Amino acid sequence: MNTILFSKKVEVRYQAQVVVVGGGPSGFCAAVAAARAGADTLLIEEGGCAGGMATRGLVGPFMTSYDKDGKQMIIRGLFEELVNRMVMCGGAIHPEGVRAGTAFTSWIVLGHDHVTPFEPECLKIVMDEMLAEAGVRVLYHTRFVEPVVQDGTIRQIIIDSKAGLEAVSADVFIDCTGDADVAYRAGVPCEKGNEELGLIQPASLFFRIGNVRLAPLEADIVAHKDQFYRKDGVNYRSLHWRVTEAREHGDWPLQRVSIGLFRGVKEDEWFINTSRVMGVDATDNQSLTRGEIEGRKQVEIIFNFFRKYVPGCEDARLLCSASTLGIRESRHVKGLYRLMTDDLLEGKVPSDSICLASNSVDVHGRFGPLSNQYAAIRNGRWYGIPYRCLVPERIDNLLVAGRCVSAESDAAGAIRVMPPSTAMGQAAGQAAAMAVQQRLAVSDVSVSELQQKLREQGAFLEV
Numbered sequence: 001m002n003t004i005l006f007s008k009k010v011e012v013r014y015q016a017q018v019v020v021v022g023g024g025p026s027g028f029c030a031a032v033a034a035a036r037a038g039a040d041t042l043l044i045e046e047g048g049c050a051g052g053m054a055t056r057g058l059v060g061p062f063m064t065s066y067d068k069d070g071k072q073m074i075i076r077g078l079f080e081e082l083v084n085r086m087v088m089c090g091g092a093i094h095p096e097g098v099r100a101g102t103a104f105t106s107w108i109v110l111g112h113d114h115v116t117p118f119e120p121e122c123l124k125i126v127m128d129e130m131l132a133e134a135g136v137r138v139l140y141h142t143r144f145v146e147p148v149v150q151d152g153t154i155r156q157i158i159i160d161s162k163a164g165l166e167a168v169s170a171d172v173f174i175d176c177t178g179d180a181d182v183a184y185r186a187g188v189p190c191e192k193g194n195e196e197l198g199l200i201q202p203a204s205l206f207f208r209i210g211n212v213r214l215a216p217l218e219a220d221i222v223a224h225k226d227q228f229y230r231k232d233g234v235n236y237r238s239l240h241w242r243v244t245e246a247r248e249h250g251d252w253p254l255q256r257v258s259i260g261l262f263r264g265v266k267e268d269e270w271f272i273n274t275s276r277v278m279g280v281d282a283t284d285n286q287s288l289t290r291g292e293i294e295g296r297k298q299v300e301i302i303f304n305f306f307r308k309y310v311p312g313c314e315d316a317r318l319l320c321s322a323s324t325l326g327i328r329e330s331r332h333v334k335g336l337y338r339l340m341t342d343d344l345l346e347g348k349v350p351s352d353s354i355c356l357a358s359n360s361v362d363v364h365g366r367f368g369p370l371s372n373q374y375a376a377i378r379n380g381r382w383y384g385i386p387y388r389c390l391v392p393e394r395i396d397n398l399l400v401a402g403r404c405v406s407a408e409s410d411a412a413g414a415i416r417v418m419p420p421s422t423a424m425g426q427a428a429g430q431a432a433a434m435a436v437q438q439r440l441a442v443s444d445v446s447v448s449e450l451q452q453k454l455r456e457q458g459a460f461l462e463v
């Protein structure tokens, strides 16, 4: 390999007590929580808005924030505040009234009770407002490049933007990049996908369609409901009868056999989660480029399919495709504890849990179109995510939150969804502020004090 040595003096342009890298659901909550806890906080985000997959990725709805039986909202705190603020602006439907087996869940029942449909445009604005109110300094259009590590501590990070390369120093860093960019480059051991199987979850490019007539679409689904394909107790396969028809007419070259379609806040606007790009490595720009191009091709095919074959969609309009490919899985950091799939299926709540969740293991077609794997909790109504999963090995002033926390691949397939990501972010932000204020390594933060503070902030935490 041809290599060069590159070195450059850069200005330490920013200083903060807590720096959060990545402004998705986890990073947004980490930044707000750290700032509300009194830490001078800087958020660094490569896109032009907060929200990550929820905004630029057009991913929705927020998966369930309720317990397994759908009786009680268990992911609360900042997530609930965000939802309530959006509901007030008409930009979300409160999950209390959104039930499984409906247009809001692509008619899936198991694990899909009380999801939260929301408007990504409203989310962008509400997130900007909450960041500003909390006093978070925000740098959009800014990308983390490299950490400067000394004796197991990150002293600075190098960022890149239109202003060029600059350095940021802070006491504690929180990696919310989804891909563990900060942790990996700081030397934290990471696993990519499921290394035992040599597989990674497929990527998808979401898109939104408008001008859909709900009544004929719903009538078609209801008329075929008994034909849904069931696997692992899940009634997948909306519109597979229409996909079959399109395939017979040569209009469906894709491998997928059915459609994931989720009604948005407005009844004529739908989020389509159907494209599937296999083998995308989100840590490789060539692979991402191939994924984006392939995803767009699939979006065109699927959109044309809607107009031609799906009742109620004859005059549908393509509102937009996501501005970034949806990545379900990339790196998982090695932390002080690795969350195991059995831990969550058995409903374990370790004593250092920083949030509770009930989301099921949801592994999308790693082996091909009919190979989805879904597993709901077997015991109890929820499981806990331990603080140790947020504390990576080897670096004493780094926390991680969201998709890339320490978990085996299938367990990550449950906790990666947005509500638990927000709760992990809130815990990481609060813990980072405590570490700064008490001059502690993040691993030495008192978990019982952290749990108490999270409860005071509205988190539901029965440990």
Ligand SMILES: Cc1cc2nc3c(=O)[nH]c(=O)nc-3n(C[C@H](O)[C@H](O)[C@H](O)COP(=O)(O)OP(=O)(O)OC[C@H]3O[C@@H](n4cnc5c(N)ncnc54)[C@H](O)[C@@H]3O)c2cc1C
Binding pocket: 021, 022, 023, 024, 025, 026, 027, 044, 045, 046, 047, 050, 051, 052, 053, 054, 059, 060, 061, 062, 063, 064, 142, 143, 144, 145, 176, 177, 178, 179, 181, 203, 204, 205, 206, 273, 325, 326, 327, 328, 401, 402, 403, 404, 416, 417, 418, 419, 421
């Ligand atoms: C196709 C698909 C469907 C899904 N369906 C659902 C669903 O229906 N419901 C649900 O609740 N969840 C769903 N999820 C899961 C969910 O969207 C994500 O797992 C969740 O958003 C994770 O949050 P996060 O904050 O960890 O990461 P992200 O949302 O990915 O946010 C990471 C942020 O970090 C920024 N970033 C990354 N690297 C850098 C860098 N080097 N420098 C600066 N910024 C950086 C990114 O721009 C981004 O804003 C789905 C995901 C996918 C991909």
